[in-house]
Amino acid sequence: MPPKPRRLLLAVNPTASFGRHRTIGPQAALRLEAAGYEVTVLEAANFELLRQEVQAAFALGTDGLVVVGGDGMVSLGVNVLARSAVPLGVIAAGTGNDLARALGLPHDDPEVAIDALVEALRRPPQPIDLGLMRHGGLHTWFACVLSAGFDAVVNERANRMSRPRGPSRYTLALLRELATFRPRRYAITLDGVRREQAAMLVSVANTPSLGGGMRIVPEADVADGRFDVFIVHPISRLGLLGVFPRVFAGAHVDHPAVEIVRAERVRLEADDIVAYADGERVGTLPIDVEIVPGALSVFA
Structure with a gap:
């Protein structure tokens, strides 16, 4: 000991x-x-x-x-x-x-x-995994979730807002962005396998939730050596609004527009997308991410 x-x-x-x-x-x-x-x-x-x-x-x-x-x-x-x-x-x-x-x-x-x-x-202390991002010649670590889609756009707006205080700020920012957001074209490479597709949202998650309890990948485990990659395929704004309330309970995973894939290495490419990780602005895509098992010890 x-x-x-x-x-x-x-x-x-x-x-x-x-x-x-x-x-x-x-x-x-x-x-x-x-x-x-x-x-x-x-x-x-x-x-x-x-x-x-x-x-x-x-x-x-x-x-x-x-x-x-x-x-x-x-x-x-x-x-x-x-x-x-x-x-x-x-x-x-x-x-x-x-x-x-x-x-x-x-x-x-x-x-x-x-x-x-x-x-x-x-x-x-207990070991947990971390994500390691490579972007623009920099290396940055994250513990929770890397967002690179609608969720990142919402985060960008929420960080500019001073009110309301608390997690409801993310909800209000989401509703405001929903009016104009359109699907983006991505190139997503998962453990070396590349795919090109349109998506509303792409997140690379080490923990189950982001934004104060939105359980986007409820089965995520901080010590399993893998990311849970959360993808929302193109969906109407009304459809996305219908999915959103279910996210807090993690009850959205069976929706036909939702895909969750596990991977150890992820590369995200898209135009006009700013990535966030653990609520902090990272920068524009492309970005490469890998899971590093046991990279941090925590008192928990």
Whole structure:
């Protein structure tokens, strides 16, 4: 059994969930210190400065990194820790919290999430898979879902919106984009087999959900060594609107327009499509993605 962590980095996003949970970081620090851990709190005026602070603190050595926020903070932590021996802890206090959902952690009550983290620190960390993206000469890791279609367009709009707060923002953004969206032509290569087709939506998923609980691939497993590739074939706007409410329960998978394929390597090509991963903007296609089994350890 690995030694229990003693030194922890605590990275806090003060704007998580639009600032509604700004007290969770200080509460978490106090709770962890009371439990006997040496805690270094990392905060910054913006996300890029925070990323730099976390990277610098990680280089000095630590037994674990805990992020306070949503999947954007998870993305920060994943890209610092991937393929290292240092585990990630998550105190879900954001809008989506989809990695927390996938790990069975509290995702709708940050104070309960603090208690769950303290309990998780007493157990050996668990390995999970990560996705590795290659795009524009860059390598970027993701833990949850890469979106490259209608869902990415919705994400782009949702990130520009300040209201409403919470997951309903994605629902409103979806309804607004639905009025003008058309199917796109894709070239999709799955484990070396290329196909060309029209699609409304293409997602490469490591976890079951995105956007705060939309269970696009309910059977996805973060430790099975494969992606679940979610494809929605051309469908009318009214048809897509009819499928959407079923996604939250994962009850859409038998719809004739829905296809789910498992693969280890995926290449996506299309014009005028911006990809998102873990809610963060990646860039335009083409993009190559591969699953890396056990690339991250988590306190869960």
